[in-house]
Amino acid sequence: MKNALQGFAAAAVIAASVGAPATTVAAQSVDVVASNWKFTPNAITLHVGQPTTLRLTSSGGVHGLESADLGIPQTAIAPGSTKTITVTPKKAGKYVLHCAIMCGAGHANMTLTVDVVQ
Ligand SMILES: [Cu+2]
Numbered sequence: 001m002k003n004a005l006q007g008f009a010a011a012a013v014i015a016a017s018v019g020a021p022a023t024t025v026a027a028q029s030v031d032v033v034a035s036n037w038k039f040t041p042n043a044i045t046l047h048v049g050q051p052t053t054l055r056l057t058s059s060g061g062v063h064g065l066e067s068a069d070l071g072i073p074q075t076a077i078a079p080g081s082t083k084t085i086t087v088t089p090k091k092a093g094k095y096v097l098h099c100a101i102m103c104g105a106g107h108a109n110m111t112l113t114v115d116v117v118q
Helices: 002-018
Strands: 028-035 038-040 043-047 052-056 065-066 074-076 085-087 093-098 111-117
Touching: 028 043, 028 065, 052 065, 052 074, 065 093, 074 085
Parallel strands: 028 052, 043 111
Antiparallel strands: 028 038, 052 085, 065 074, 093 111
């Protein structure tokens, strides 16, 4: 029960960080920071048909993101620069994106979960 509540709180924080209320049409953005070896946050929520700009940077190491399902081309994420990719999900679901560039010992476990909801 405690874990479920913590999960809910985390989801609420992520939803809040996405920004604008559902009634606005302005593009939303989400910041994701890659490091050795995780994405922070490691889970984000997007909405079907709603464009969201991902702002990707790294605080350590070169990492990558890619998702054919979400229309994210292979994108290198390196310290000192920010890559922006606008994503408009077509289909609800849970997409687990793995780091797309070999980055060392923790590479295999480096994931970003994208929860796409209506
Ligand atoms: Cu990697």
